[in-house]
Amino acid sequence: MYDACRDANVAGSGIAKLTDIRWDEPSSRAVGPADKVALIKAARSLLGAITHVLVLADKVVIKQLLQVQDKVASSLDRLEQVTNFTEFVNVFSQFGQEMVELAHLTGDRQNDLKDEKRRAQMGVARSVLEKGTMMLLTSCKTCLRHPECASARRNKDGVFRQLRQAMELVRFVVRDSPRANGGDADTMPSFLEGNPACLHAALRHFEDLIEITQMAGVSGKTQEQLTSGLEAALESTQDFTDSAYTSHERRERILLLSETLRSQLAAMLQTGLARENEMPGAEFAAMALRLQQTSQEFRKELQDTALEQANDIFSSSSDVEMVARMKSAGLAGDLDKIDELTVQICEHSEQLQEACKLLRHIAAAEPLVVAAEHAENNLQTLGPQVISAAQTLCTHPSSKIAKENLDIFCDSWEMQVNDLSMLVKETTDICRGRTMAEKQTYMSLPRPGEQAKIVKLGLEMKLITSEMDAETEKWEEAENDVVKRAKNMSSMAFSMYLFTRGEGPLKTTQDLFTQAAYFAEEANKLHKSVREFLYQVPSGGHKNELQSYLDTVPPLIQQLLFTIKSPTIGKAATFNKVDSVIQETKNLMNAIAKLVTTCLICATKYSIDYRSSPHMAHRWRHQSPMASNGDDASTSSEASGVVRSASAQKALHSLSGYSDVLQ
Secondary structure (H helix, E strand, O other): OHHHHHHHHHHHHHHHHHOOOEEEOOOOEEEOOOOHHHHHHHHHHHHHHHHHHHHHHHHHHHHHHHHHHHHHHHHHHHHHHOOOHHHHHHHHHHHHHHHHHHHHHHHHHHHHOOOHHHHHHHHHHHHHHHHHHHHHHHHHHHHHHOOOOHHHHHHHHHHHHHHHHHHHHHHHHHHHOOHHHOOOOOOOOHHHOOOOOOHHHHHHHHHHHHHHHHHHOOOHHHHHHHHHHHHHHHHHOHHHHOOOOOOHHHHHHHHHHHHHHHHHHHHHHHHHHHOOOOOOOHHHHHHHHHHHHHHHHHHHHHHHHHHHHHHHHHHHOOHHHHHHHHHHHHHHOOHHHHHHHHHHHHHHHHHHHHHHHHHHHHOOOHHHHHHHHHHHHHHHHHHHHHHHHHHHHHHOOOOHHHHHHHHHHHHHHHHHHHHHHHHHHHHHHHHOOOOOOOOOOOOOOOOHHHHHHHHHHHHHHHHHHHHHHHHHOOEOOOOOHHHHHHHHHHHHHHHHHHHHOOOOOOOOHHHHHHHHHHHHHHHHHHHHHHHHHHOOOOOOHHHHHHHHHHHHHHHHHHHHHHHHHOOOOOHHHHHHHHHHHHHHHHHHHHHHHHHHHHHHHHHHHHOOEEEEEOOEEEEOOEOOHHHOOOOOOOOOOEEOOEEOOHHHHHHHOOOOOOOOOOO
8 A cells, every 4th residue: 555655656656747837937938748648548547547546445445344343243143152141241331342444434435336236235234233232132132131032032132143244245345346446256145145136227228129120120139039038038027927915907917917017028029030131121110119118008007016916914913913812812811912913913914015016116216226136135034023022921921131122023023014104105106106205304314424423423322331231220219319310311421322313212313302301401410329338338449440430420520511501503514412411312322321330349349238318228239140120210301302210212112214314
């Protein structure tokens, strides 16, 4: 890289000298470069040197990304092997840090990619990795809490498999992009190999061949191309005709148009070959025009079939109601009801997957094709995971961590179905001749390109909350003041993270600022509680460490409140304020996480009795890691979607505003 930069510098200096314009005193005029051949040669040399630098820089970025991915994969392997909760917390903390770094690098790479398909695939992989982090946390905790439960192990194994597939897709996209630079492309990921050709692309290719033949006439080569092109397109229609959810009328219409296309093509080729050495006449042109019209009619019929099937699903089913019944059956320990709902979810999942398959065939844009493939794969994976999580809760109906785990997977299912409904809308817009709808940006936030920084900060904050949640799960006193306030703050921070994704209860930037103010208020109360507790800690290293962490909190609270109260005018200023609020909240959350961890260590080491109020005494009791059950504080309230306390936030999680802001 150093040598390449030096060569580029030399080439730049050379062309600078050749293009130097000087003032000639005798002639009193400016004198420019005289040797045009040398100038052209120098320009080519500079272009080659700069290209060499760019190619090497791209290889460096790719190598860096793959190294980070290898670290994440290694941590993922370690997570799969942990056998106790303490070890899990440590490994998950490292995994979270590596995931943040990978999110930054893959986000930058996604923005650099020029190919629409590869850019969409990278976005899909990043989305799976991000959403899978929370599912990984709860499924692993459930498996550690109930190691003998087979359904819990199946649930966890499914998450690991999903994350590894996403990692495989990231590697494929990264390694595929530099083929022109001499890099070796990886093979197609195994879970994408079985996807057939897109019918829309096959029909478009066939129609292009008709236009070429209409101008140039029919030859032996064009006859073979047209015949094979039509058969390739018609082969994909089997997904439409073989689907159990395609109506009889639609199926008959598709088969009739298929035969019409074959007969019209055969007639056109026969006419063209009869006059092979002549220019195409009016009769041939008319036959070609009829064939094109039939092809367009055929395309329209396929589009109507796919969209009709998708719209029927959303008009006749309620996923929210279905997963709610699954949760209720799990809590009640009703295994028979779980088995009954399992059949319903499997049938519904199969119908959704069929809709995705047909949407993929009619999608006219590569990003929509990739989105349909992702939706089909994700639904195929999520269905069994929801069922496994429900079976685990049914086996252990009093386990709160099992309930939390089922909630997370049900939320993911609903979110995926919501994403599919948006995909149907976008595909409908294109099929009806409208321009491709831009993905909805969240209220008052900048456009996706500007949102990248905010999203990265939000992801970092989510990982901090996950670590603190894992730490507080070790403590069994639900009314312990510090633990309760720590969980409240974790819940508030999680709602702010959801805002950066365009989801959750916070709908506007004002909601975000109000939530941040409540967050600061809760941090101040926690600070006072820990300060009272500090007096009971004996002098020594632990007390000094706790004091140092305690001293960092008030300045961070003041900085957050100052940022919240600062006035703004215009979108740019609002964006900067949102950015600053998320950053300050993340910093405060990080300090609180360290403070709470140290506080709990002191309580355990010195067996301190702690009073959260003058009227109620509480014993700080450390719970066995294997007995952690994921309790959450239960009280919450909301105003305009703003969470005041506890992780009842999860019940407020709105699925109506999903926006992929990681592009």
